[in-house]
Amino acid sequence: xxxxxxxxxxxxxxxxxxxxxxxxxxxxxxxxxxxxxxxxxxxxxxxxxxxxxxxxxxxxxxxxxxxxxxxxxxxxxxxxxxxxxxxxxxxxxxxxxxxxxxxxxxxxxxxxxxxxxxxxxxxxxxxxxxxxxxxxxxxxxxxxxxxxxxxxxxxxxxxxxxxxxxxxxxxxxxxxxxxxxxxxxxxxxxxxxxxxxxxxxxxxxxxxxxxxxxxxxxxxxxxxxxxxxxxxxxxxxxxxxxxxxxxxxxxxxxxxxxxxxxxxxxxxxxxxxxxxxxxxxxxxxxxxxxxxxxxxxxxxxxxxxxxxxxxxxxxxxxxxxxxxxxxxxxxxxxxxxxxxxxxxxxxxxxxxxxxxxxxxxxxxxxxxxxxxxxxxxxxxxxxxxxxxxxxxxxxxxxxxxxxxxxxxxxxxxxxxxxxxxxxxxxxxxxxxxxxxxxxxxxxxxxxxxxxxxxxxxxxxxxxxxxxxxxxxxxxxxxxxxxxxxxxxxxxxxxxxxxxxxxxxxxxxxxxxxxxxxxxxxxxxxxxxxxxxxxxxxxxxxxxxxxxxxxxxxxxxxxxxxxxxxxxxxxxxxxxxxxxxxxxxxxxxxxxxxxxxxxxxxxxxxxxxxxxxxxxxxxxxxx
Numbered sequence: 001x002x003x004x005x006x007x008x009x010x011x012x013x014x015x016x017x018x019x020x021x022x023x024x025x026x027x028x029x030x031x032x033x034x035x036x037x038x039x040x041x042x043x044x045x046x047x048x049x050x051x052x053x054x055x056x057x058x059x060x061x062x063x064x065x066x067x068x069x070x071x072x073x074x075x076x077x078x079x080x081x082x083x084x085x086x087x088x089x090x091x092x093x094x095x096x097x098x099x100x101x102x103x104x105x106x107x108x109x110x111x112x113x114x115x116x117x118x119x120x121x122x123x124x125x126x127x128x129x130x131x132x133x134x135x136x137x138x139x140x141x142x143x144x145x146x147x148x149x150x151x152x153x154x155x156x157x158x159x160x161x162x163x164x165x166x167x168x169x170x171x172x173x174x175x176x177x178x179x180x181x182x183x184x185x186x187x188x189x190x191x192x193x194x195x196x197x198x199x200x201x202x203x204x205x206x207x208x209x210x211x212x213x214x215x216x217x218x219x220x221x222x223x224x225x226x227x228x229x230x231x232x233x234x235x236x237x238x239x240x241x242x243x244x245x246x247x248x249x250x251x252x253x254x255x256x257x258x259x260x261x262x263x264x265x266x267x268x269x270x271x272x273x274x275x276x277x278x279x280x281x282x283x284x285x286x287x288x289x290x291x292x293x294x295x296x297x298x299x300x301x302x303x304x305x306x307x308x309x310x311x312x313x314x315x316x317x318x319x320x321x322x323x324x325x326x327x328x329x330x331x332x333x334x335x336x337x338x339x340x341x342x343x344x345x346x347x348x349x350x351x352x353x354x355x356x357x358x359x360x361x362x363x364x365x366x367x368x369x370x371x372x373x374x375x376x377x378x379x380x381x382x383x384x385x386x387x388x389x390x391x392x393x394x395x396x397x398x399x400x401x402x403x404x405x406x407x408x409x410x411x412x413x414x415x416x417x418x419x420x421x422x423x424x425x426x427x428x429x430x431x432x433x434x435x436x437x438x439x440x441x442x443x444x445x446x447x448x449x450x451x452x453x454x455x456x457x458x459x460x461x462x463x464x465x466x467x468x469x470x471x472x473x474x475x476x477x478x479x480x481x482x483x484x485x486x487x488x489x490x491x492x493x494x495x496x497x498x499x500x501x502x503x504x505x506x507x508x509x510x511x512x513x514x515x516x517x518x519x520x521x522x523x524x525x526x527x528x529x530x531x532x533x534x535x536x537x538x539x540x541x542x543x544x545x546x547x548x549x550x551x552x553x554x555x556x557x558x559x560x561x562x563x564x565x566x567x568x569x570x571x572x573x574x575x576x577x578x579x580x581x582x583x584x585x586x587x588x589x590x591x592x593x594x595x596x597x598x599x600x601x602x603x604x605x606x607x608x609x610x611x612x613x614x615x616x617x618x619x620x621x622x
Contacts, residue, residue, distance in 0.1 A: 008055060008060075008112060009060075011060040012218055012261035013261070014064070015063055015222065015257050016258045016261050018052040018056070019067055019253060019254040022045060022067055022068055022071040023071075026071050026074065041071070041072055042072045042093055045069075045071045046072070054105065054107060058105055058109055061105035068101070069090075073093050076093075170215060174215045174217060174224075178212055178223050181208065182208065182227050183231075185205070186235060205232060208228065209221055209259070210256075213264060214263055214267075218260055221260030221263070229256070279358050286368055295372045297376065298327075298328065301328035301329075304350070304369075308350070309352065310329055310335070310353035311327070312329055317347075318345075322347070330352070338350050340362055340363065342366045346370050346373070348370075408442075409443070409445045413442045413446075416438045419435055420432065420435055420436075466503075468503060469505070469610075470500035470610035471503055472498065473540070473542065476503075478492070481513075491528060491531070492530075492531050493533070498535065499535065500610040501608070501610060503587050503607050511580045511591075511605065515576075516531075516544065519548075519601075519603075522600075522601065523546045524547060529545060530544075531543070540607050541604060542605040542607070546601055548600050548601060549599075550596065550601050556592075587607065589606050589607040589608070591603065
């Protein structure tokens with residue numbers, strides 16, 4: 001049941017069709033020349049008034065009763081179409097029409113009101129989008145909100161909206177023009193009566209009524225039509241100054257009201273089209289906002305407040321209590337609240353808007369807010385699931401590392417120590433030195449493995465906090481080279497005058513040490529790896545170059561993933577390059593792998609150049 005049906009048949013339709021039916025009754029009574037009794041005319045007119053009053057909106061009841069009374073009085077007996085406003089017939093007809101109109105109108109209003117109480121526009125959804133449904137909620141808070149229901153639209157507001165399609169100010173202007181303009185027009189026509197015919201007067205009054213309909217809407221035009229018909233009957237229809245030509249009055253009122261109805265409906269459609277256009281524009285802007293990435297509930301509510309003003313809140317029913325999920329804007333404490341039930345556990349509340357919000361637009365915002373909340377929670381769940389999966393992968397890799405890469409050096413250390421402690425074997429000095437070297441080598445291997453695991457754990461948990469300061473490559477690279485397990489054959493090519501780089505010395509040392517170890521392992525004898533440094537605009541580029549077997553293009557990004565080993569002969573858990581990548585990015589740099597001309601792999605690190613102010617402060621400290 002739509003809003004128009006709930007408030008009754010609109011007056012532009014009800015009055016035109018009702019007047020036409022009453023005029024038809026009068027025409028039939030006049031044509032039958034007395035064979036249609038006065039009682040029959042009264043009953044027929046009362047039936048029309050009763051039916052139309054029951055179906056029509058309340059504002060149309062009084063005009064229907066008045067015209068029904070005129071029909072029953074003027075066409076009850078010859079001479080027909082003469083007004084007889086006094087006498088028992090007129091009094092009886094007035095009582096009957098008034099009783100029928102008020103009873104039928106009140107009964108129709110009561111039935112429509114009780115069938116959907118309160119009269120409202122359903123903009124919420126109870127279970128499925130677009131289906132009307134009541135939303136459970138808390139008790140009203142005294143700010144104009146119904147407990148747990150959609151936003152209410154007052155019956156008076158609906159009647160005003162139906163009555164004044166062009167606006168209340170223009171309707172008031174139309175009434176004033178009717179009260180002032182019609183008497184002036186009548187005075188002018190009376191002066192020009194010798195030069196104008198009755199047809200001319202009728203057309204002039206009809207034009208005036210249409211103009212008032214365009215200016216003030218339907219009801220001022222109805223008032224003007226009734227007034228114009230009376231003025232025509234009194235001043236221009238013979239015999240003058242006697243209201244006796246009922247047929248002319250009814251014809252003029254019917255035609256004037258019909259024309260006014262067309263004008264009113266056109267204005268209503270134009271207003272509806274303008275509102276629909278604005279609503280569509282707002283919904284399009286909302287869709288563009290959501291598609292542009294601002295698809296969180298807060299972003300949707302911000303767009304609502306920016307578009308419509310006031311305050312908006314998204315509420316969720318948690319264990320019987322309404323909890324605020326997101327909010328935007330502000331409104332006064334006494335501002336009435338409109339609640340839209342999106343579904344049983346979600347509701348959108350708006351308040352403080354300077355203009356009423358169209359139900360469809362509000363429903364669109366409510367649906368988008370709920371969808372944004374669902375998407376945000378799905379993203380959170382996906383991120384949590386991804387973190388759990390990454391944690392599981394990390395734990396699996398750690399178990400694999402403990403089961404093989406950590407146990408192997410531990411077994412070697414234990415075997416060497418056990419051999420040294422044997423009392424029944426006489427070890428030579430060379431044998432003891434070899435066993436001690438094995439212990440030291442495997443202890444260093446354990447230290448490197450555990451260091452990489454701890455570094456990866458810091459990166460994985462986000463606890464890494466680099467301390468960036470201006471440093472030189474010359475002071476970090478040699479320390480990284482000395483920290484390797486065995487003597488390293490690696491060339492450093494760092495030009496003189498190289499500017500300071502903004503980095504964390506400890507992290508950069510660890511990055512270079514891992515890259516040096518990887519390059520030394522893959523470099524063939526006689527072709528040692530090289531560290532080259534050069535400047536590229538506002539960055540320093542460090543290249544660790546080896547001439548080993550290289551890496552296929554498809555794997556150049558995968559070599560920086562944790563626990564990825566492409567050479568099964570190499571001892572380790574596959575964390576060296578992953579730690580280098582994590583530390584480099586933590587310092588604001590970038591690391592990529594490329595082919596070395598002539599064969600091999602080049603790992604390129606890009607770090608920002610320290611600003612001049614930072615360099616000057618570093619120089620002052622040194």
